[in-house]
Amino acid sequence: xxxxxxxxxxxxxxxxxxxxxxxxxxxxxxxxxxxxxxxxxxxxxxxxxxxxxxxxxxxxxxxxxxxxxxxxxxxxxxxxxxxxxxxxxxxxxxxxxxxxxxxxxxxxxxxxxxxxxxxxxxxxxxxxxxxxxxxxxxxxxxxxxxxxxxxxxxxxxxxxxxxxxxxxxxxxxxxxxxxxxxxxxxxxxxxxxxxxxxxxxxxxxxxxxxxxxxxxxxxxxxxxxxxxxxxxxxxxxxxxxxxxxxxxxxxxxxxxxxxxxxxxxx
Numbered sequence: 190x191x192x193x194x195x196x197x198x199x200x201x202x203x204x205x206x207x208x209x210x211x212x213x214x215x216x217x218x219x220x221x222x223x224x225x226x227x228x229x230x231x232x233x234x235x236x237x238x239x240x241x242x243x244x245x246x247x248x249x250x251x252x253x254x255x256x257x258x259x260x261x262x263x264x265x266x267x268x269x270x271x272x273x274x275x276x277x278x279x280x281x282x283x284x285x286x287x288x289x290x291x292x293x294x295x296x297x298x299x300x301x302x303x304x305x306x307x308x309x310x311x312x313x314x315x316x317x318x319x320x321x322x323x324x325x326x327x328x329x330x331x332x333x334x335x336x337x338x339x340x341x342x343x344x345x346x347x348x349x350x351x352x353x354x355x356x357x358x359x360x361x362x363x364x365x366x367x368x369x370x371x372x373x374x375x376x377x378x379x380x381x382x383x384x385x386x387x388x389x390x391x392x393x394x395x396x397x398x399x400x401x402x403x404x405x406x407x408x409x410x411x412x413x414x415x416x417x418x419x420x421x422x423x424x425x426x427x428x429x430x431x432x433x434x435x436x437x438x439x440x441x442x443x444x445x446x447x448x449x450x451x452x453x454x455x
Contacts (some may be wrong), residue, residue, distance in 0.1 A: 195281045198294070203244040204269035209302050212317070213269065217310040232260035244270040251337045265305065276358075279440055289389075289441035294437055296386045300432035301360050303379055307428030312376030321382045322349065329389050341389050343364045348388030348395060354381035358440025361371075376427050395439035396453075397445040402434025 211222050214231075226276075227236045235257040241247040248267040255262055277296045284290050299321050303313045333342040360372040387398045409430070413422035437445050 191285050192193050195278055198281035199201050199274050199278040202274035205298050206273030207244045209269050210266050212302055213305045216314045216316050217306055232251050233258035254259040269305055289332045292325055304429040304432045307426045311426050313379050318378035345389035347383035349381050352384030353377045353384055356380050372427055389440055390438055391439055393446045394397050397438045397449050398434045401437040405433045406430040
């Protein structure tokens with residue numbers, strides 16, 4: 190049964206990854222996911238044929254080029270599809286058919302979308318951050334009702350306010366001390382959903398999120414500096430670091446919590 194769930198969720202991840210490319214491309218340009226109804230080549234505006242909407246495979250077969258004009262198609266499309274499918278599979282492998290699974294899959298999908306847009310445009314759209322909590326909260330309420338985890342839900346709602354408040358205070362302090370913004374408001378708005386989901390998992394997982402976010406940013410920056418790519422290090426926005434930090438307690442809740450407890454001597 191677990192293998193069936195994982196297989197189905199991976200296929201769902203491929204489809205959701207393919208769909209994720211729609212808001213990733215359109216939202217920063219002022220478009221919507223519903224208009225136009227069919228995606229088109231960015232170079233020649235030819236509509237994407239139905240056979241080319243299959244995740245990953247058409248991009249590989251066509252060698253990353255448009256079927257009509259032979260213009261290059263960004264590898265980002267296939268990468269987003271693959272990453273989403275892998276994340277969905279890993280989450281399903283860890284959680285199985287748990288009632289919390291839908292909320293975690295939605296959360297992971299949103300983090301992929303936020304990271305891809307932030308990396309390319311250095312923004313996290315309000316269309317994502319404003320809507321996401323209202324999708325996640327009913328799913329968490331359902332899990333709380335089935336598991337009787339009302340205390341977890343209260344903690345999640347508290348940290349949905351607390352995490353962005355802490356991040357906003359840190360951003361303002363950095364601005365006062367350095368005279369420039371150290372964190373965008375898109376990051377703060379995304380933190381509402383991060384506080385909601387990670388806070389639902391447990392208080393220690395919020396500590397995991399904080400440590401994982403900082404550790405990821407340090408590792409990436411140091412690696413780029415050693416590779417003599419300091420300019421690239423300065424251009425990476427904070428959103429992807431937040432996404433990785435938030436996914437660690439989702440993918441490895443027990444192992445990451447135990448590691449943090451040992452580090453803190455708890």
